Amino acid sequence: MMRIGVIGVGEIGRALVEGLCNGVGDPPEVFLSPRGARTGAELAERFESVQVCADNQDVVDRSELVIIAVRRGDRQEALGGLRVGDDKIVVNVMAGVRNDDLRQSLTGGFPLVRAIPLPAVRERRAVTVTCPAHPVVDALFGQLGGALPVTDEETFDVFSALTGTLTAHLSYLVTLTEWAARNGVPAGDAEHYVRGLFQNVGRALGDESRSLQQLASDHETPKGNNERIRTTWFNEANAHELGKALDGLLADLR
Known part of the structure; x- marks a missing residue:
């Protein structure tokens, strides 16, 4: 060994x-x-x-x-x-x-x-x-x-930049639990539910027979709740700002 x-x-x-x-x-x-x-x-x-x-x-x-x-x-x-x-x-x-x-x-x-x-x-x-x-x-x-x-290290740096999104994802979950608490849900119950909700999504990621785009579609129904949040909050402008933030991080890494 x-x-x-x-x-x-x-x-x-x-x-x-x-x-x-x-x-x-x-x-x-x-x-x-x-x-x-x-x-x-x-x-x-x-x-x-x-x-x-x-x-x-x-x-x-x-x-x-x-x-x-x-x-x-x-x-x-x-x-x-x-x-x-x-x-x-x-x-x-x-x-x-x-x-x-x-x-x-x-x-x-x-x-x-x-x-x-x-x-x-x-x-x-x-x-x-x-x-x-x-x-x-x-x-x-x-x-x-x-x-x-x-x-090559240019490609490596792209993956390194991707790792910089981890705490933003966790902070997103914190924001969801805080919103629920402001609307009358006990904080402990809100966090327990959000953890379970996204752990289930995480398990779905293990199915590599479906692309990420396909997984997103499979979790969404036309004019449903998920589509509403995606199109009103995580819209094209929001996605563009995320891309800009990653571009800036990548430039610093290089």
């Missing part, structure tokens, strides 16, 4: 460790950086194959594959001076940090792959975009829900 290092044990780092180790009969050895000491100690206590290292160079030296998951603004402090052997594989999961930029912080001619793991990797249900394709990295994320390799 591969030895995996994780430098930066925040939400994504934790999710990766949990996906790799939780309920797995033969989990990999995982070496964690000392950053995020509380989280690292908790993971090391939960999983026998996980241990916290003395420093980041120790993580690199012990690992065959190293996942860089620090915040973009912390990378110089966390990675400066690290020596990475050419026999290692490095996976860059830092949002907005291109591979060429990361190579300036690390010494070595190792293979370098960008990836966008999502928190659902802890449940081994998230498709992870990778760039460029690499058999070892894609197999790793295949265990965590699937890998979607792309050939």
Whole structure:
């Protein structure tokens, strides 16, 4: 089983460790950086194959594959001076940090792959975009829900921008529950109902025999309630503004 290092044990780092180790009969050895000491100690206590290292160079030296998951603004402090052997594989999961930029912080001619793991990797249900394709990295994320390799970072950035819509979707659900509460529904009941409503929609997304457009049509009847909200609120102008916001985010990522 591969030895995996994780430098930066925040939400994504934790999710990766949990996906790799939780309920797995033969989990990999995982070496964690000392950053995020509380989280690292908790993971090391939960999983026998996980241990916290003395420093980041120790993580690199012990690992065959190293996942860089620090915040973009912390990378110089966390990675400066690290020596990475050419026999290692490095996976860059830092949002907005291109591979060429990361190579300036690390010494070595190792293979370098960008990836966008999502928190659902802890449940081994998230498709992870990778760039460029690499058999070892894609197999790793295949265990965590699937890998979607792309050939260039321009395309990768489009997928990265899409991930920026997650909290907007959740805030939309918050707005629905708050509206219901203003109209006399107890807040707890409103949230319980909205959660169930959209969990059912989420399950429908698993049916890939139907396109997203077809799913939308299947959930709507002519002149019905869904059509009314879609055409009066999420109209062409609203969709155009969403596209502009994504265009701006994509420009910043590039």
